[in-house]
Structures are given as structure tokens and as C-alpha cells.
Amino acid sequence: MIAAVAFYVLAAVTVVSALLVVTARNPVHSVLWLIMAFFSAAGLFVLLGAEFLAMLLVVVYVGAVAVLFLFVVMMLDVDFVKLREGFARYLPIAIIVAGVLLAEMIMITVAVANGGAAADAVGPAAATADKTNIEAIGRVLYTDYVYFFQAAGIVLLIAMIGAITLTLRHKPGIKRQDVGVQVGRNAKTAMELKSIETGAGLNPEDLR
Amino acid sequence: MTEFWTSPLGWTLATVGAILLVTVGVLLAVAFLLLADRKIWAGVQMRKGPNVVGPFGLLQSFADFFKFVLKEVVVPAGSDKAVFLLAPVLTVIVAFGAWAVMPFAPGWVISDLNVGILYVFAISSLGVYGIIMGGWASNSKYPFLGSLRSAAQMVSYEVSIGLVIINVILLAGTMNLTTIVTEQEGWIWNWFAFGGGAGTWPTVLIMFPMAIVFFVSALAETNRPPFDLPEAESELVAGYQVEYSSTPYLLFMMGEYVNIVFMCAMISLLFFGGWNPGFDVALIGLPDWPQWLANLFYLLVFSAKIVFWFFMFAMVKAFVPRYRYDQLMRLGWKIFLPTSLVAVAGVSAWRVFMVGA
Numbered sequence: 205m206i207a208a209v210a211f212y213v214l215a216a217v218t219v220v221s222a223l224l225v226v227t228a229r230n231p232v233h234s235v236l237w238l239i240m241a242f243f244s245a246a247g248l249f250v251l252l253g254a255e256f257l258a259m260l261l262v263v264v265y266v267g268a269v270a271v272l273f274l275f276v277v278m279m280l281d282v283d284f285v286k287l288r289e290g291f292a293r294y295l296p297i298a299i300i301v302a303g304v305l306l307a308e309m310i311m312i313t314v315a316v317a318n319g320g321a322a323a324d325a326v327g328p329a330a331a332t333a334d335k336t337n338i339e340a341i342g343r344v345l346y347t348d349y350v351y352f353f354q355a356a357g358i359v360l361l362i363a364m365i366g367a368i369t370l371t372l373r374h375k376p377g378i379k380r381q382d383v384g385v386q387v388g389r390n391a392k393t394a395m396e397l398k399s400i401e402t403g404a405g406l407n408p409e410d411l412r
Numbered sequence: 413m414t415e416f417w418t419s420p421l422g423w424t425l426a427t428v429g430a431i432l433l434v435t436v437g438v439l440l441a442v443a444f445l446l447l448a449d450r451k452i453w454a455g456v457q458m459r460k461g462p463n464v465v466g467p468f469g470l471l472q473s474f475a476d477f478f479k480f481v482l483k484e485v486v487v488p489a490g491s492d493k494a495v496f497l498l499a500p501v502l503t504v505i506v507a508f509g510a511w512a513v514m515p516f517a518p519g520w521v522i523s524d525l526n527v528g529i530l531y532v533f534a535i536s537s538l539g540v541y542g543i544i545m546g547g548w549a550s551n552s553k554y555p556f557l558g559s560l561r562s563a564a565q566m567v568s569y570e571v572s573i574g575l576v577i578i579n580v581i582l583l584a585g586t587m588n589l590t591t592i593v594t595e596q597e598g599w600i601w602n603w604f605a606f607g608g609g610a611g612t613w614p615t616v617l618i619m620f621p622m623a624i625v626f627f628v629s630a631l632a633e634t635n636r637p638p639f640d641l642p643e644a645e646s647e648l649v650a651g652y653q654v655e656y657s658s659t660p661y662l663l664f665m666m667g668e669y670v671n672i673v674f675m676c677a678m679i680s681l682l683f684f685g686g687w688n689p690g691f692d693v694a695l696i697g698l699p700d701w702p703q704w705l706a707n708l709f710y711l712l713v714f715s716a717k718i719v720f721w722f723f724m725f726a727m728v729k730a731f732v733p734r735y736r737y738d739q740l741m742r743l744g745w746k747i748f749l750p751t752s753l754v755a756v757a758g759v760s761a762w763r764v765f766m767v768g769a
Contacts (some may be wrong), residue, residue, distance in 0.1 A: 206420065228577035232548060236495070239541070246534075249503050263574075267537025268567055271544070275563050278548050278556075338587060381739070 211251055218244040231277045239270045256338045428738065430522045434511050442669045443473035446519045449669075456730035483658035488550060491655065495549035500660040503542030510535040510674050515590045516714060517687050517707035528579060528589035529607035532678065533570075536633065541768060543635075543642060546664070547652035548589060558651025561737065562642035562753065568744035569632040574625045575752035575767075577621060579759045580682045583608040593686030598619040600690035605683035610766040618755045623683040625748055627724070630675040632744065638732040639740055646734075672725055673718060680717035686715040 223238040227233045242265045249258035345353050400406050416422040447462065447469065454461030487493055492516040516519040525531050534554040540563060547559020583604050584592040595604050602609035607616030629740035632639040643651030653664055680686060687710035693699065698706055735743070 230492075232492075236545070239715075255525065255527045259527050259534045262534035263530065263537055267540075267570065268533060271540055271567055274541075274544055274548075275560065278544070278560075338527065375606050379751070 206249060211248070214244045214247040214251065218248065231280060232274070235270065235274045235277050235290060238273070239266055240267045242270065254337060256336075416750065419626060419723070427522065431512075434514075434516075434522060435508055436674065438511055438670060439666075440509065441715075442470065442666065442673055443477070443681065443717075444470070445673060445722050446473050448722070449729070450718075450724040451721065453730045456727070463526065478663035479664070480658055485659055486655075487517055488655050489550065490551040492549040492551065495545050497654075497660060498544045499546035499666070500663035502545065503539065504663045504670070506535055506538045506542065507667040508672065509672035510671075513589055513672070514677060515591075515593055515686065515712035517676050518594075519588075520707055520711070521590060524588065524590055526586075526588045529587045529592070529682075532589075533574060535638045536671070536674075537566075537570055539667070540631075542664070542667060543652050546656065550652070550655035554648045554650075554656055554755055555652045557653045558642040558644075558648050558654075561648075562652065565632060565635075565639065565641060565740060565744075568741060569748075572625060572744060572748035572752050573629045573633060576622050576629065577751070578756050580604050581758070582759045582763050583612055583615065583619070589681060593681060593688065596685040597688045598692055599681055600685070603683065603685040603688070603690070612762065615759055616764055618758050619683070622752065622755050623679070626658065626683065627679055627721075628743075629748060630679060631725065631728060632740070634754075636672060636674045637729040639733050640734065641737055641740060644685055644734060648686045673722060675713070676718045676721035679721050680714065684717055686717075687711065690714045 208245050221237045224237040225234050225241060228237055242261060246258040246261045246266070249255070249261060335345065398406060417426055426509075450472075451461040451469075462472040465471045487496060491698045510532055513525050513531050515524070522764060543562040543566075544559045547557075547562070548553040550556070580592065581587055582594045583753045586592060586595075592604075596608065598609065600606065601613060605616075605620055607619055608611040631637075635642050642648075643653055645651075648654075653661060656664060689709075698709065699710070
């Protein structure tokens with residue numbers, strides 16, 4: 205009974221906050237609602253018994269990806285009038301895309317319910333009493349799908365290198381801090397004692 | 413009677429009771445640790461510190477509490493009011509939420525999750541939202557700069573904390589916090605900071621530096637000096653807290669200190685044996701003690717470790733000058749990240765080739 209109540213509460217919160225993501229006037233509020241949606245989706249994962257996935261969803265999406273979203277969106281100078289400008293013009297395209305997505309989702313749901321094309325495929329191994337779902341995922345990921353796992357890693361690596369090469373600039377004439385040199389300084393290399401005659405003074409050019 | 417506690421109603425009552433107990437305990441601990449923080453800081457600077465309210469100033473935190481609560485809540489006119497007030501509340505909720513999986517003694521834990529360590533990681537990564545939301549909603553320049561800094565800083569140091577935690581998980585072979593502690597029982601060399609005992613002891617070469625990396629990352633993660641750039645008073649007035657006053661400010665500060673104490677607990681739990689005293693408990697005949705007495709002893713040991721690490725936090729605050737922002741990023745990405753990555757490779761290699769998990 206409690207599980208059912210929890211499910212309906214979490215599901216309602218997820219749907220409502222997802223709706224508010226698209227209807228909120230302020231983009232920052234949209235991102236905050238998105239975070240709420242992620243978080244309650246993680247709650248739904250917990251109810252399914254997939255606590256590992258739930259935690260990963262929170263760590264990766266809520267803890268890192270959404271922070272960067274928020275980081276960018278916060279710095280936008282939002283003009284609400286301009287935001288609404290193209291609404292009527294893009295509405296037909298938006299309706300078509302949404303319609304296609306809805307149709308696809310319904311078809312997939314029906315296919316899954318009936319077995320469909322994936323009926324013969326081996327389902328993911330469920331967590332059992334002696335095997336937590338971390339172990340279950342680990343075994344599948346590092347044995348059956350190890351090549352896909354590696355390939356996904358390489359794709360991410362390439363994306364990372366691409367982002368770095370796009371943004372890396374070597375500007376000449378910038379003084380950079382070299383911690384090794386700073387720490388390696390001592391009285392001998394950093395300072396020089398000059399004995400000056402009284403009244404003669406010292407030109408700055410005479411110093412090293 | 414035992415039947416009642418396993419029924420849904422009894423279970424709910426027991427859990428709510430446990431949550432209240434932990435919350436009140438942590439709050440009381442934070443009240444006195446906050447005073448300790450100020451006293452230690454004062455001691456380093458050869459001052460006396462707060463010594464007026466109560467004997468030795470012991471009641472100072474409570475006086476401060478009432479001062480904050482009784483003041484007027486000022487909400488800036490141009491602020492986003494809902495988000496502005498939500499931010500400190502979120503900070504506190506998240507800070508206390510992390511304590512749900514903290515094992516204080518054998519069996520003394522609210523929720524013994526089998527992904528406990530991931531839960532801790534997930535919840536502590538939410539802490540940044542309080543700061544970002546607070547800084548943005550204030551609709552003011554310095555808070556906003558503070559929150560931008562904090563977002564980048566927290567994301568950076570979470571990476572190295574995550575990799576360090578992986579080392580511990582590899583040695584313990586589990587993500588359950590209670591099991592991680594029981595894996596370290598016995599003598600002091602069984603603690604993960606010293607390599608985790610039989611078979612894995614050579615990993616002390618990796619694990620001890622990793623404990624230090626974790627400590628420094630914990631400083632950065634909790635915005636403690638020398639990494640308190642989101643609230644650097646010499647540059648940003650008070651960072652994201654500039655526009656906050658009275659109770660919302662109190663909530664921010666409370667959340668910060670609860671987080672600090674939590675990080676101290678995590679260091680002692682992951683690397684320094686949690687509630688294990690570091691010697692064979694059979695020596696003092698502990699297995700024959702009644703369960704509650706043994707647990708109290710373990711709780712005492714755990715608290716002593718937490719207080720020790722809090723003392724270290726306070727000393728760092730007193731000694732170390734603040735980092736510059738680029739130095740902070742350099743430390744996080746160019747030093748800690750590669751080091752902890754190599755450490756993960758080293759520990760997993762030891763696990764695979766020398767001692768099977």
C-alpha cells in the first residue's frame with residue numbers, strides 16, 4: 205500500500221514538474237523544475253528496486269549535468285517578450301514533432317506489452333537475494349557488453365578532446381605561475397645584498 | 413511487543429524516532445563544535461575566544477541561535493522570493509539527509525542501504541544547489557559571482573572525491589557503509605588508510621595519500637578555508653550569503669557546519685576505521701559486554717574520531733591562507749584528478765593480480 209502511495213506521489217510530482225519545465229516563464233525556474241523531475245524519477249527507480257541506477261541518476265544528472273545547465277542559464281539575459289515572439293510560427297512544427305514522438309511512444313509501449321520484436325531477447329538479469337543489482341549490472345556490463353562499454357568510453361573521450369581543442373588557446377605574453385619555481389626559490393637565488401655608500405643611492409638598473 | 417515494532421505503524425514510529433534522535437544529536441554536536449571551531453581559531457591567534465555566555469562560553473552557540481531567530485527576515489525587493497527562501501531550506505535538508513545512512517555503531521543506523529556510499533555521494537552533490545539558488549535569487553552581483561565560483565568548485569572536487577571513494581570500495585568490496593566499517597575491524601593496520609590489513613597492506617602506499625586527498629577535497633567540498641572562495645570576504649563581501657539575514661542565514665550556516673561534521677565522519681568512516689577503536693576489542697572483553705554498552709563504547713570511539721578530524725578542519729582554517737581561484741582549479745584538475753586516477757588503477761591492479769576481491 206505504502207509503495208503504491210509512494211509511486212503515485214512520485215509519478216505525479218515527476219509529471220507536474222516536467223510540465224512546469226516547459227511552461228515556466230523564467231528559464232532558471234525551468235531548470236529547477238527539471239532538477240525536481242530528475243530527482244523524483246530517481247525515486248521511481250528506487251521503487252523499481254534499481255537503487256544503483258537511481259543513485260547514478262542523481263549523481264550524474266542532478267549533481268553535475270544540471271549544475272552546468274543552471275550555470276549557463278543563470279547567465280542569460282532573459283527577454284521574455286522576445287522569447288514569446290516566434291511561438292505561433294514554430295507551433296505547427298512543434299505539434300508535428302510532439303505527435304510523432306507520442307505515436308512512437310505508444311507503439312513502443314504496445315510492442316513491449318505484447319512481447320513484440322524484443323520478445324525473444326534475453327531480459328536483463330534481475331537482482332536476486334545473493335546478488336545486489338550493482339553486481340548484476342557490473343557482471344553484464346563487463347562481460348557481455350564489454351566492447352560496447354569500451355566504445356561508449358571512447359566516444360566520450362573523443363567528445364572531451366574535441367571540447368578541449370575547441371576552447372584551448374595559447375596566448376603569448378602571459379605570465380604563468382610555476383609552483384615548482386616558486387617553491388624552489390631560496391635566499392640565494394631570490395635576493396641580493398648590495399652595500400651602498402652613504403648618500404650615493406642605487407639605480408634600479410644596477411640590480412639584476 | 414517486538415511484534416509491534418515490525419508492523420508498519422511501529423516501523424514508521426521507530427524510524428521517525430531514530431531520525432529525530434540523529435537530528436537532535438547532530439544539532440547539539442554542531443552547536444558545541446561551532447564553539448570549538450571559534451575557540452581553536454582564537455587559541456591559534458592567542459585570543460580567548462567567546463567566554464562570556466555560560467561557563468567558558470559553552471552556551472555561546474545557543475545565544476547566537478536566539479539572536480538569529482529573533483531578528484527580522486529581510487528579503488531584497490528585486491529578489492526571486494520563492495527561490496531566495498527555498499535555497500537555505502534546501503541546504504539544511506540536504507545536509508541532514510546525508511546522515512540517514514551514517515552507521516554510528518553496529519546496528520545503529522537509520523537506513524542500511526546497500527548503495528550507502530553512492531547515496532552519500534548523490535546527496536552531497538545536491539548541496540551545491542542551495543548555494544547556486546541563493547546566489548542567483550539574491551539578484552545582486554557579489555552573491556551571483558560567489559555562486560558561480562561555488563558551482564565550478566564543487567563539480568571539480570566531486571570528481572576527485574568520487575575517484576578516492578572508488579579506492580575504498582575496491583578494498584572493501586561493497587558499497588554498504590556498515591560493511592565498510594566492519595571490514596576494518598581489529599587492529600589499526602586494518603584501517604583502509606593503512607591498506608586494509610592482510611593481503612592488501614601494500615596499498616598503504618596509495619591509500620594513505622588518498623586519505624589526505626580526500627581530506628583536502630572535503631575542505632573544498634564544504635567551502636571551508638582555504639577553499640572558501642564562494643564567500644571570500646576580501647573579494648566578494650560574503651559571497652552568496654551577502655543578502656541573507658536572520659533565520660535564512662542561520663540555516664545556511666547550520667547546513668554548512670552539518671556538512672563539515674558529516675565530512676569528518678566520512679573521513680573517519682572510510683579511512684580510519686569508523687567505530688573500530690584500532691585494537692582487538694576482545695582485549696578489553698568487549699564481546700561479553702551487553703550490546704547497548706558495547707555500542708555506546710563504539711559511538712564514543714566514532715565521536716572521538718569525528719572530533720579529531722573537526723579539530724584538523726579548524727586548524728587548517730586557522731593556518732592556511734586562502735587559495736586563488738586558478739590555484740584551486742589547478743589543484744583539483746591537474747593534481748588531484750590524475751593522482752586519484754592512477755591510485756584507482758593501482759588499487760584495482762593489486763585487487764586483480766595479487767589478491768582477488
